[in-house]
Amino acid sequence: MDARIERTRRALQGALLELAHERPFDELSVSLIAERAGVNRSSFYQHYGDRDELLADALDAAAAAAGADAPALELIPTGRPPAGMAHFLTHFADHAELYRRALGPRGSALVAARLRNRVAGLVREGVEHTHSHAFDDMPLELAAAGIAGSIVGVITAWLELDPLPDVDVAGEWVWRMVLGPGDTR
Structure with missing residues (x-):
């Protein structure tokens, strides 16, 4: 990508x-964002179709900059979430x-879809890495989508709590949903 495009x-x-x-967020106009960025409105529209597209890219870039890649979701039933789970949730x-x-009811379908797809990819990688046979009787894409939906659902519900529980607590909740209803203690 051209350096000027990337910089803008x-x-x-x-x-x-x-x-x-x-x-x-709902108070942030394109004009206000462009002014803060030091560009004009037409530059905004040369790069983004709307604020939701910018939001999706901004959150993806912030996650990458924070090193908030999700931990490998190796579906090994242990009582503890993967070591990187808390770091992943810290970004949220x-x-x-x-x-x-x-992610809320009037949210961005683009942000939610990107997050679900990213998490589903991590689930697929985890299943393949562990050579799990838990999903041999169904398409792996289907299993990954279901687990990703559960993870995103837990993250969404956790973010709505006031006060926001600690990321370690949220990590335990996410992990319990990944492992399902079995007792892993």
Whole structure:
């Protein structure tokens, strides 16, 4: 990608994240975001179709910058979540207000779909890595989609709690949903 395009996209993403910590997302106009980024409205529309597309890219970039890649979801029934689970969930806690908006009832279908797809990919990798036979009688894509939906559902519900429980607690909840109803204690 051209360096100027990348620089403008990063400026817009950073402006959106900064502004979102100052006021609700629904109050952020394209003009305000563009002004904060130091570009004009037409530049915004040269790079993004709307605020939701920018939001999805900004959250993806923030997750990558924070090293918040989800832990490998190796579906080994242990009582403890994978070591990286808390780090993964910290990214959501750091941007809780944006994720509440993006994953909520009037949220961004694009953000939710990207998150589900990313988590489903991690589940597929985990199943393949562990050579699990738990899903041999069904398409792996179906199993990964179901587990990803559960994980995103738990994350969404956790972010709605006030006060927000600690990421370690949320990690335990996510892991219990991944493992299913069996007792792993």
